[in-house]
Amino acid sequence: MTALADSAAAPVEDESALSRRVRAQRRTGRDRLITAAGVVVLLVIWEVAARQVDPILAAPPSAVFTALLGMIADGSLPVAVWESAQPFLVGYVLAIVVGVPVGLLIGRFRVVEAAIGWLVIAGYAMPMIALTPVFMLWFGLGFAVKAAMVMTMTVFAISINTWNGVQNVPRSLIEVGTAFCASQPRILTQIVIPSVIPSIMTGLRIGIGKAVVGIVIAEFFTAIGGVGGVIVDAGHSFQPDRMFAAVVVLMLAAVALTGLIGLVERRLAPWNRSIAGGAH
Amino acid sequence: MSGDVAVDVRGVSKVFQDDQGRQVHALQEVSFQVGRGEIVALTGRSGCGKTTLLRIIMGLEHPSSGTVEVDGTPVNGPGVNRGIVFQNAELLPWRTALGNVEFGLEARGLGKAERREAAERAIELVGLGQAGNRRPHELSGGMRQRVGIARALAIDPAVLLMDEPFSALDAQTREKMQAELLEIHQRTGKTIIFVSHDIDESVLLADRVVTLVPDPGRVHGVLDTRLGDSIDLDERRGSDRFARRRHELLQLVHGRELSEQDGVSV
Numbered sequence: 001m002t003a004l005a006d007s008a009a010a011p012v013e014d015e016s017a018l019s020r021r022v023r024a025q026r027r028t029g030r031d032r033l034i035t036a037a038g039v040v041v042l043l044v045i046w047e048v049a050a051r052q053v054d055p056i057l058a059a060p061p062s063a064v065f066t067a068l069l070g071m072i073a074d075g076s077l078p079v080a081v082w083e084s085a086q087p088f089l090v091g092y093v094l095a096i097v098v099g100v101p102v103g104l105l106i107g108r109f110r111v112v113e114a115a116i117g118w119l120v121i122a123g124y125a126m127p128m129i130a131l132t133p134v135f136m137l138w139f140g141l142g143f144a145v146k147a148a149m150v151m152t153m154t155v156f157a158i159s160i161n162t163w164n165g166v167q168n169v170p171r172s173l174i175e176v177g178t179a180f181c182a183s184q185p186r187i188l189t190q191i192v193i194p195s196v197i198p199s200i201m202t203g204l205r206i207g208i209g210k211a212v213v214g215i216v217i218a219e220f221f222t223a224i225g226g227v228g229g230v231i232v233d234a235g236h237s238f239q240p241d242r243m244f245a246a247v248v249v250l251m252l253a254a255v256a257l258t259g260l261i262g263l264v265e266r267r268l269a270p271w272n273r274s275i276a277g278g279a280h
Numbered sequence: 281m282s283g284d285v286a287v288d289v290r291g292v293s294k295v296f297q298d299d300q301g302r303q304v305h306a307l308q309e310v311s312f313q314v315g316r317g318e319i320v321a322l323t324g325r326s327g328c329g330k331t332t333l334l335r336i337i338m339g340l341e342h343p344s345s346g347t348v349e350v351d352g353t354p355v356n357g358p359g360v361n362r363g364i365v366f367q368n369a370e371l372l373p374w375r376t377a378l379g380n381v382e383f384g385l386e387a388r389g390l391g392k393a394e395r396r397e398a399a400e401r402a403i404e405l406v407g408l409g410q411a412g413n414r415r416p417h418e419l420s421g422g423m424r425q426r427v428g429i430a431r432a433l434a435i436d437p438a439v440l441l442m443d444e445p446f447s448a449l450d451a452q453t454r455e456k457m458q459a460e461l462l463e464i465h466q467r468t469g470k471t472i473i474f475v476s477h478d479i480d481e482s483v484l485l486a487d488r489v490v491t492l493v494p495d496p497g498r499v500h501g502v503l504d505t506r507l508g509d510s511i512d513l514d515e516r517r518g519s520d521r522f523a524r525r526r527h528e529l530l531q532l533v534h535g536r537e538l539s540e541q542d543g544v545s546v
Binding site: 170172173175176178179180181182183186190191194269270271272 | 338339340358359360364366368370372373374383384386387388415416417431435
């Protein structure tokens with residue numbers, strides 16, 4: 001079981017290390033400037049390229065922006081976002097409520113690891129989109145299937161990172177608890193859980209991306225409103241400007257939510273950021 | 281048992297199983313006593329079991345045979361009559377310096393105000409009064425180790441155990457910390473056992489040095505290294521006695537015998 005866990009842990013760890021590195025790099029003004037320039041260059045290329053092709057196939061950023069404003073003005077976008085946000089939130093919170101304790105239990109108890117560790121690894125590795133048809137049978141075409149999809153997409157990433165975090169709690173710190181006669185519950189609450197917080201936050205951050213995929217998949221196949229529904233409708237009615245506008249909204253939402261998780265993390269675990277950011 | 285013995289190590293052996301399942305004798309029949317208020321160094325080459333021995337005294341590991349008594353009470357696990365300082369401080373990164381010092385006090389069920397007071401006293405004692413609210417990542421290596429010492433002292437243990445406490449520090453910081461350890465000892469009168477692989481440090485700080493040799497880890501000799509009443513490091517280092525004891529300790533550490541010479545009690 002240990003070998004399985006190790007092989008599962010490695011890529012997850014890389015992912016978190018990468019995201020930390022990315023955050024650390026964002027700090028200097030020069031980097032920000034380069035990033036902004038990159039965005040502008042991309043927009044210009046897109047604008048020029050999109051104007052060369054059939055407007056049925058692509059829309060330049062200017063048209064996308066106009067469509068975006070129009071969709072906000074006629075209220076269709078806020079309605080769609082609200083429709084997506086509700087199941088998104090429910091599914092995501094459920095994933096946290098289930099995923100974190102499961103990860104803690106697997107990491108802390110060998111028996112639990114042996115019993116369900118494989119399931120979490122399999123769930124993390126498996127493309128969840130394959131389950132969409134059966135999910136529609138189980139949960140119908142409405143709110144429930146969207147929430148269920150978001151949750152299944154997200155829960156494994158959260159579990160596996162929490163699990164990974166528990167395994168990486170420094171033994172030396174647990175020993176400090178033992179040496180100073182702390183009880184097992186005190187060691188758990190004062191040493192293990194604070195040590196695992198950064199890993200849980202990494203899981204939540206990766207989970208945001210997965211959850212967005214989940215909601216879009218659910219809305220593509222059930223196609224009942226939501227931002228995913230807008231994309232499908234716009235695609236079917238040859239309105240690439242509206243389609244890209246919805247995609248941009250999704251992208252911005254994902255970035256904003258990831259940023260929010262980062263803020264929460266800095267609040268909850270300020271020590272971690274300063275270590276990862278290279279305080280030395 | 282006389283009341284002057286703080287730590288009594290009797291016939292302690294420790295057998296490990298290595299990865300291949302072979303038995304490794306980390307310690308064999310180790311016996312020595314530490315008097316109350318004494319500073320004793322455990323030294324020897326790597327693999328001689330000095331850290332294992334300290335961990336057994338702390339109760340973090342159990343001997344395969346033999347016993348350890350602290351103040352006449354057998355050691356069966358960690359206890360508040362011993363405070364330990366780890367090699368790399370091992371502070372909880374999410375707690376402030378003061379919070380880390382309080383950690384040890386929390387297990388003793390003291391009230392919040394009492395805890396804070398004891399922690400502040402300890403942090404003052406190690407000269408960190410200004411830095412109590414900083415987190416470990418905002419402290420230098422030397423300051424972190426001071427917090428580690430304060431944490432151990434705060435629980436007011438009978439014996440202070442230190443595992444290579446200064447080996448991770450740069451030379452200047454180490455020198456300063458060594459001087460401060462002697463000051464703290466003078467002020468608190470604590471019994472101190474520290475592990476060191478540094479010959480100079482052992483002779484300089486300890487009243488007696490227990491030398492261990494490896495394969496299996498056993499006591500090779502106990503050297504009396506008292507250098508007089510002064511706790512000034514330069515004065516101690518400049519004395520003839522220091523040079524002599526240093527030379528003798530080197531002989532012992534390398535497993536040679538010291539016949540016909542004074543200072544060796546085993």
